[in-house]
Amino acid sequence: xxxxxxxxxxxxxxxxxxxxxxxxxxxxxxxxxxxxxxxxxxxxxxxxxxxxxxxxxxxxxxxxxxxxxxxxxxxxxxxxxxxxxxxxxxxxxxxxxxxxxxxxxxxxxxxxxxxxxxxxxxxxxxxxxxxxxxxxxxxxxxxxxxxxxxxxxxxxxxxxxxxxxxxxxxxxxxxxxxxxxxxxxxxxxxxxxxxxxxxxxxxxxxxxxxxxxxxxxxxxxxxxxxxxxxxxxxxxxxxxxxxxxxxxxxxxxxxxxxxxxxxxxxxxxxxxxxxxxxxxxxxxxxxxxxxxxxxxxxxxxxxxxxxxxxxxxxxxxxxxxxxxxxxxxxxxxxxxxxxxxxxxxxxxxxxxxxxxxxxxxxxxxxxxxxxxxxxxxxxxxxxxxxxxxxxxxxxxxxxxxxxxxxxxxxxxxxxxxxxxxxxxxxxxxxxxxxxxxxxxxxxxxxxxxxxxxxxxxxxxxxxxxxxxxxxxxxxxxxxxxxxxxxxxxxxxxxxxxxxxxxxxxxxxxxxxxxxxxxxxxxxxxxxxxxxxxxxxxxxxxxxxxxxxxxxxxxxxxxxxxxxxxxxxxxxxxxxxxxxxxxxxxxxxxxxxxxxxxxxxxxxxxxxxxxxxxxxxxxxxxxxxxxxxx
Ligand code: SF4
Ligand code: MSK
Numbered sequence: 001x002x003x004x005x006x007x008x009x010x011x012x013x014x015x016x017x018x019x020x021x022x023x024x025x026x027x028x029x030x031x032x033x034x035x036x037x038x039x040x041x042x043x044x045x046x047x048x049x050x051x052x053x054x055x056x057x058x059x060x061x062x063x064x065x066x067x068x069x070x071x072x073x074x075x076x077x078x079x080x081x082x083x084x085x086x087x088x089x090x091x092x093x094x095x096x097x098x099x100x101x102x103x104x105x106x107x108x109x110x111x112x113x114x115x116x117x118x119x120x121x122x123x124x125x126x127x128x129x130x131x132x133x134x135x136x137x138x139x140x141x142x143x144x145x146x147x148x149x150x151x152x153x154x155x156x157x158x159x160x161x162x163x164x165x166x167x168x169x170x171x172x173x174x175x176x177x178x179x180x181x182x183x184x185x186x187x188x189x190x191x192x193x194x195x196x197x198x199x200x201x202x203x204x205x206x207x208x209x210x211x212x213x214x215x216x217x218x219x220x221x222x223x224x225x226x227x228x229x230x231x232x233x234x235x236x237x238x239x240x241x242x243x244x245x246x247x248x249x250x251x252x253x254x255x256x257x258x259x260x261x262x263x264x265x266x267x268x269x270x271x272x273x274x275x276x277x278x279x280x281x282x283x284x285x286x287x288x289x290x291x292x293x294x295x296x297x298x299x300x301x302x303x304x305x306x307x308x309x310x311x312x313x314x315x316x317x318x319x320x321x322x323x324x325x326x327x328x329x330x331x332x333x334x335x336x337x338x339x340x341x342x343x344x345x346x347x348x349x350x351x352x353x354x355x356x357x358x359x360x361x362x363x364x365x366x367x368x369x370x371x372x373x374x375x376x377x378x379x380x381x382x383x384x385x386x387x388x389x390x391x392x393x394x395x396x397x398x399x400x401x402x403x404x405x406x407x408x409x410x411x412x413x414x415x416x417x418x419x420x421x422x423x424x425x426x427x428x429x430x431x432x433x434x435x436x437x438x439x440x441x442x443x444x445x446x447x448x449x450x451x452x453x454x455x456x457x458x459x460x461x462x463x464x465x466x467x468x469x470x471x472x473x474x475x476x477x478x479x480x481x482x483x484x485x486x487x488x489x490x491x492x493x494x495x496x497x498x499x500x501x502x503x504x505x506x507x508x509x510x511x512x513x514x515x516x517x518x519x520x521x522x523x524x525x526x527x528x529x530x531x532x533x534x535x536x537x538x539x540x541x542x543x544x545x546x547x548x549x550x551x552x553x554x555x556x557x558x559x560x561x562x563x564x565x566x567x568x569x570x571x572x573x574x575x576x577x578x579x580x581x582x583x584x585x586x587x588x589x590x591x592x593x594x595x596x597x598x599x600x601x602x603x604x605x606x607x608x609x610x611x612x613x614x615x616x617x618x619x620x621x622x623x624x625x626x627x628x629x
Contacts, residue, residue, distance in 0.1 A: 002028055015457035017487045019252040019406035020319070023326040026404050032353050034325045035344065039453045051583030052085040058205045067583050077205055085584035086211035087203040089560065090218045092580075094199035096558035097221050099341055100522050101192045101229025102364075103269050105161060107236035110271050110377045112154035114240065115147045121275050121381030124150050125242040129419075133235055137169050150239065157232050161192040168192065170235070171227040173532050177541030178570055182223065185598050187216055187568065189224035192232075196221060211587060219568040219599075226565030231525035237308065241274050244311035244417040244519065246424070246512075250409035251486035253323065255316035256332045258405060260298035261289050263391045264318060264327050267339030268520065270308035272361050272375045273301075275384035276337065277313055282385065289392045297388060302327060303342050304479060304520035310414050311519050317412075319487070320458075320480035321555070322451040325350045331402040335391035339375075340365035342450070342556065355397040359387055412491035414517035416476070418526045421518075422533070424510055429534050436546060437629050440502030443546030443620035444474045446518075446527045447481045448562060449554035452577055458484035460552030460576045460609050465490055467613035469514040472500035473548075473620065478524050480553070482517040490515040524562050528569060538627075543570025543600030546623040548616040552576035552609055563603065567591075572601045572619040574612045579605070 348369030
C-alpha cells in the first residue's frame, strides 16, 4: 500500500491531466487495478513479439526468428523475418479495417431500416448531405421523397461491401493525381469486405510469400477503410444524426455529477447512444430520477462514442481510452453503456469495486459480468429508455462517501466537420490556401489515435500539438487525441495565444481554436475529404500538400489502418509507439523510405513528441519547397 504522497508521484508519472491524476491516486488508495498496473505486471514484454518476428499462424509453429542474424532464420514452413513481419502487419491492419468498416455497415443498416420505416426513433436529419451523396452515386433525387433516396443510397453503399461491383464510389473523391498513383501501384481499392477477406487469405500459410506484395495489399486494404468503410460510417451518421457544426461543451472527469444520475457512453458506434440522448430528455424519466433522489440525468461520453455525441449534441466528454477505469473509480457512475471497440475486457472487474453497472449492447461485444441489452434499430428507443431506467434505479446504490469527482471540467469547442471548417473559411478553402501560400500557416497536421499506458497519458498528444501550433502549423484531430486536447484546454479560441503569430492571427480572425476537433476515429475520413478538396483547388495530389499525420500514443489495430491510409493517400505520418516491424530491416526500409517514391509519403517513428514535431515541420517544408511556396 502506498501513502498519499507516493500515490501522487505515481499518478504524475502516469498522466498529464490533473483531474486524471486525482483519480489515479484514488485507484491506488481504493486498491483498484488499472491498465498501468497490468502493464507493470507484464514486464518484461516479449522482445520477439515487439519486433514482430513471432508467428503463431499454424500448428507447425509457433515459430520465432532470431533477430540478430543467427539461427533460426526461418519458421518451420520456411517463412523469413520479412514475411512474418509483413503478414503480422497485414493481420493487424485488416483487423482494424474490419472494425471500422463493420461499424460503417451497421450505420448503413440503420439508415436502410429508417428509410424503410422500420426503425424506432431515427430520422433522416441531414437531407442536404443525403442528396449530395446520392448524386455522387448517380441516384436520382429530384422530386423524390428523402426516404426513397436514402433507401437507394444505403443499398448502393452496402453493395460496395461485397465483391461483384468492385468499386467504391467515395474513392472517386480522391484527387486524380492521387488515384493515378494508386492505379500505377496496383493498390486501387475494390470493395470494403473483399480487401479484408483477401488479406485473411493472403496471410494463410502457403499463400503470400513476397513481403512487398503483402504490404501493397495492406495499403489497398487501408484505402478501402479510409475512403470506404470509415467514410461511409461518417457520412451515414451525418445523414442520420446531422453533420456537426461548432459547439461548445466540457471535458474531463469533472463532467461527472455529484447529484445527478451519471451515465457514461463508451465505445464507437453512435446508433444506440443517439437514442439514449433522446431517452434522457424524456420528462417521465427525468421525473423518475428525481423520485429516486437525484437532481436529473447526466450523460457523458467516453472515447469515440463520446466524440460522436460531443460533435453533434455538445454532450460533455469525460475522457479518452485510459479514462474508462478512472471514470468508474470516481464511484459516481450508475451505468457505463458499452457498444464496441477500445473497451477493456476487465471493465466489469473495475465496476465490481463500486456500484457501477456495465451494460453491453452489441451481440459482437458481449463482456462477462455485464448486463446484456441487445440493441435493434426497430426497438432502439425502447432499449435506450430501459438503460436509462436501469441507471436511475442504481442511483440509490451510490455510496456518496466513496465518491470523488475532480472539480473543474475544461471548456472546449468541437464540431469541426469538413463542411463546418469550409463554412468557417467562407465556403471555400481559398483563405486557408492563401494563408499557407503566404506562410502564416505553414501546413496542417492531423494528430489522431489512442492512449497507451506505455506513454504518460496525453503527454504525447499535448506536447506535439503545442509544438506544432507554436510553429504555425494548424492541427486537426480526431479520437482520443482530440479528447486529450479538450482536457488540456487547446480546443478553445483562446488557445490561439499558444500559437505562432501567423496561425494566431488566422485563428483570431476566424474565431476558431488552433486545434480543431474533427470527430471520432472513423472521422479521420473527414481529414481525407478536407485534403482532397484543398488538393483539387490547387490541381495537385494529396501527396503534394504540406500535410502531416501523427499518432503519438496509438495502441489499436485500427490505428495501423488509419496510419497506412494516411501514408497511402500521401500524408507523411509519425508514430510515437514503434510498430511491430523492427525485426525486418526490409519491411522497415519499405515503409520508412521506399514508399516516398510510390506515394510521396512514408512512415517515421519518433517517441519524443518534440522531435516528432521537428520531423513533421521538415516534411512540411520539403513539400512547400516542391510547391514553390
Ligand atoms: Fe511457423 Fe510458418 Fe506456421 Fe508461422 S506459418 S507458425 S512461421 S510454420
Ligand atoms: S477510441 S481506437 S483508443 S483513438 Fe476511437 Fe481512442 Fe484509439 Fe479507441
